Amino acid sequence: MKRGNLLTVLILLGLLLGAGVGEILYQTIGHEDPDALNALSAAGDLVLIRPLMLMIIPLIFVSVVVAVTSLGDPSKLGLIGGSTILYYFCTMLVAVILGATVVSVIQPGVGLDPEITEGLRAEGEQRLERDAELQARMADAEDMGLGGAWMNILEQLIPTNIVEEMSETRPLGVIVFALLFGLALAAAGHRAEPAVQFFNAAFSGMMRLVLWIIWLTPIGVFLLVAWTVGRIGLIELVGPLSWYIGAVVFGLALHMFLVLPAVMYLLTKQNPYRFFWQMRKATMTAFGTSSSAATLPVALQTAEDEGGCSKKSANFVMPLGSTINMDGTALYEAVAVVFLFQLFGIDLSFAELVIVVITATLAAVGAAGIPSAGLVTMVIVVTAVNTSLSGQPDSPTLPIAAIGIILGVDRILDMCRTATNVWGDAVGAKVMTRLAPDTEEELEEALG
Ligand code: ASP
Secondary structure, X not given: OOHHHHHHHHHHHHHHHHHHHHHHHHHHHXXXXXHHHHHHHHHHHHHHHHHHHHHHHHHHHXXXXXXXXXXXXXXXXXXXXXXXXXXXXXXXXXXXXXXXXHHXXXXXXXXXXXXXXXXXXXXXXXXXXXXXXXXXXXXXXXXXXXXXXXXXXXXXXXOOOHHHHHHOOOHHHHHHHHHHHHHHHHHOHHHHHHHHHHHHHHHHHHHHHHHHHHOXXXXXXXXXXHXXXXXXXXXXXXOOOHHHHHHHHHHHHHHHHHHHHHHHHHHHXXXXXXXXXXXXXXXXXXXXXXXXXXXXXHHHHHHHHOOOOOHHHHHHHHHHHHHHOOHHHHHHHHHHHXXXXXXXXXOOOHHHHHHXXXXXXXXXXXXXXXXXXXXXXXXXXXXXXXXXXXXXXXXXXXXXXXXXXXXXXXXXHHXXXXXXXXXXXXXXXXXXXXXXXXXXXXXXXXXX
């Protein structure tokens, strides 16, 4: 068996065994005492998440410098940068509109037995009360609001201390700095040639390191999935939230398997499903870890070595995408927010749906590539809709604590939306390879 295939089989085994063992744990321990399983998540963190996170900042820095120096020409960078941002926003907007449509058609929060709804609310409140860390993150997001969240992004875009950005794992500032530094190296011409060679060599070394770390993925995803399923239980999937879960998964599946492939086919004329298969290691890692940031090293390696994306494109599009391009999160936020309003019997008008679409897109950009980030930035969307509702006489609003209702099943949905996020980045890298191929063959392939 080829090494790549062996790894795929092992990761798949890790996912399936993790789900199986998790379900057994749920039936025996997790159901009564979910916290008893926390050792599994701690072990998954040690085995996989931490080694991957260790790579992120140096990898982002080196890969962006390599991308920019190889593009050389600032106008080319402008073209790729502009097209990439346009691609991110358009696909996220489509995702969120798709989410709003799916939830409005399926109406998972309408017609539930009032007793069940009451039970869900009470359970949700208790869940949230128990999770002090999440509560604090949500309170921060509420205080910050949409304006504050964007101000935060702007501040990250214009950092004052690159070492601090690196030590706090804030990728945006590092990307900006690497971009400017790469441009300067390119502009300096032959005198900067040794530095350019150094970064290219360093990138090859980084990739080799990533290749080693990737072999930890099967064990890591096994531990993390066993922990997730052990706390939630697959049986929850057919509980009262099943229509909601179904709506999120259905929307994500449409986006992943129809919308993004169509976008890729239209813009590259290449077979998107073949590319999907080539990217399987990255999407499975995203699914297992629920973190697009942690998946970045795997995604970058897979896109270039197996997916046929150019270094010039992927080295720039993937790091930026893992930070701001979140199709899955945007879609999920729309479904989740509208579902909660439905559950509380609050009808949203078309104008409020538009608010959901806009704020969910912007909130998804602000979400970090870590687990539950989408759940936290959802507070911004709920607050924006509440503000609009409170302007109307006698209109009830949604208590923020209602988010607790979907907290219990969130991690499973997080796995699905993170896989969609990473697939969206990969399609972006493939599309931009057309504008910035590395080799003659890629150029020919890009031109069809
Ligand atoms: N976990 C997601 C990611 O890393 C973000 C989210 O919570 O939606 O991409």
